[in-house]
């Protein structure tokens with residue numbers, strides 16, 4: 493099986509390339525700038541067609557949540573127009589697309605976990621551009637699976653786990669917001685799930701369960717609790733440690749508003765594909781362990 497994935501060095505792209513080694517006969521072909529630039533529509537269909545894939549994974553996105561408030565046209569160009577064009581290119585080849593979306597399509601007002609049918613209501617340009625991307629993908633290719641995920645981290649790229657560990661190298665105390673709740677998700681687990689689903693949809697000619705699904709780490713936590721867990725795990729494994737103090741979102745103003753609750757319920761994904769993500773703690777421990785050897789300076 494050949495899978496074309498948009499993006500070159502993103503977290504999910506990198507984890508897909510790594511995970512593909514566990515699947516004999518699977519080739520993951522990353523398509524990134526300049527060959528495929530989601531802001532340059534003329535590059536998208538030729539790059540995807542040249543890869544001759546059996547399925548496309550749409551993992552590239554404009555992911556700078558705060559910066560997007562000042563660059564809405566760029567965010568929409570990548571996340572909405574570009575994603576729609578990738579889905580159309582897959583549709584023209586008669587193949588499915590698995591498109592990644594976000595918990596930030598929700599407002600955060602709900603008590604409890606969000607399910608796929610809940611009303612959306614993004615608070616930020618990033619969230620709105622990703623919601624527009626979902627709609628563009630749905631309109632462009634009937635064979636679509638949209639996987640909304642959340643709080644993504646991995647051994648690759650920039651993410652919260654690596655930031656906390658880097659900051660703990662230089663500081664004894666960190667202040668982290670404690671009133672935003674969500675479902676931390678390892679990009680390594682996203683990659684495993686995407687390949688599991690890709691294998692199913694490309695081998696089952698009668699597959700018809702297209703639509704929107706939630707994919708997130710099992711369990712829930714707030715950002716400060718997540719930070720505390722990361723740094724306690726790091727300390728146990730000989731890596732950097734800092735004490736974490738809870739602060740309120742109101743005391744940490746950011747350019748973009750974020751949902752207070754973006755926990756994702758994943759029962760629909762389990763029922764359709766038999767997939768259960770590991771608990772977020774277990775997944776985070778594995779990433780912390782893999783990051784420690786690559787830190788440039790360890791304070792204690």
Ligand SMILES: NC(=O)c1ccc[n+]([C@@H]2O[C@H](COP(=O)([O-])OP(=O)(O)OC[C@H]3O[C@@H](n4cnc5c(N)ncnc54)[C@H](OP(=O)(O)O)[C@@H]3O)[C@@H](O)[C@H]2O)c1
Pocket residue numbers: 498499500501502503504505524525528529530531550551552553554555570592593594595622640641642643644645649650679
């Ligand atoms: N990060 C999170 O916390 C989070 C949370 C929820 C949902 N998601 C969604 O999950 C997906 C994967 O996120 P991630 O964390 O892997 O993202 P990431 O690490 O920020 O990587 C973004 C990827 O998009 C590519 N890209 C950006 N602009 C592009 C353009 N104009 N043309 C082609 N490629 C472009 C980048 O290319 P280069 O390789 O060239 O840099 C990179 O490969 C995204 O759809 C994101 O919206 C992420």
